[in-house]
Amino acid sequence: MSKNELTVQLLCLFRQYGYEGATLSKISEVTGLGKASLYHHFPGGKEDMATAVLEYLEQGLERHILQSLRSKGSAISRFTQMCDRVSQFYEGGQQSCLFAVLLMGAHDRFQEKIQQCLNQWLTAIAEVLIEEGIQPQLAQQRAEDAILQIQGALILARGLGNPTAFQRVITRLPVELTHLPPGS
Amino acid sequence: MSKNELTVQLLCLFRQYGYEGATLSKISEVTGLGKASLYHHFPGGKEDMATAVLEYLEQGLERHILQSLRSKGSAISRFTQMCDRVSQFYEGGQQSCLFAVLLMGAHDRFQEKIQQCLNQWLTAIAEVLIEEGIQPQLAQQRAEDAILQIQGALILARGLGNPTAFQRVITRLPVELTHLPPGS
DNA sequence: GTCTATAAAAAGATAGAC
């Protein structure tokens, strides 16, 4: 198994069980690797694993999400592309966000990297809006609103056992983001 | 220490460290009670504790949030009252939602109660909107949007280490909820 | 790079005195 496949499995485990809830025994069971093998790949144990998954996620954010936002088309088509990728990544609202999962845990060590990722995402969205002539401050707020709606919709989907609200949010976001502000 | 004070401390611990992250040792340390004493109050251990906290939360939801929504005033003043209480409960965006925390954990046992609480909250919001003449289906969607924005704003606040977005959401929600739909 | 075996530490849980 490649390091990359292993990282994807770890992502899946952390999303499902949380950081503390994903025990080495469970990780060993799911991956089919013995604990000693896991420590061979990740000498620092679980913390190493979570760090690796976060780096994997940062790359995916850059390669799939941010790149959509910097592509050629109109603002609305770029946001639509972003939303498509986001929906795919969260499996239509049936998967959690690892950022949220790790933020809810007992460890502070991941907050910095998560903050960095969120800020990259926010900035990329805001830049599209600024290109559209929206004031920087408003652009930043709309970007925050977009991400916050995605995150909240994932929570609600999980809590209700029903991803409908997530799909509604994803569908309307491109239009909502690009609507001109009242009075402009 | 009364059972109620103890429950509040447990709520605080679970919000801060998550379910798995709030160990008995830490609970013992913070509450000042030995482990055996904790088992005296909660024979079922941590699961009992989380259940007690969820029940405490359900009562608080009923007594503070839902009652606001069923009070005398206009729709907008009722939503404003709800938002005031919500903001207070989450300390202006600096505290997590226990529902989200527990949903991110490894235990499935709390999902049912959480779903019940969310549905009560959703219904109470939707009922205010229906009274205002908004179509039931739209009312339900707006209620979902409100809760989802609150939840997402709490995540973003924690991720960015900055509760600004939460406060913005809380401030605009009363107006956003009561705005008439286009074409009505 | 993976395994078996084992150790060390922590977490969950209980007995019994006061």
Add this chain to the structure above:
DNA sequence: GTCTATCTTTTTATAGAC
């Protein structure tokens, strides 16, 4: 109702063979 002491189980981590 709380404590000390103890126990069991689980989790994390490592040594050393292949």
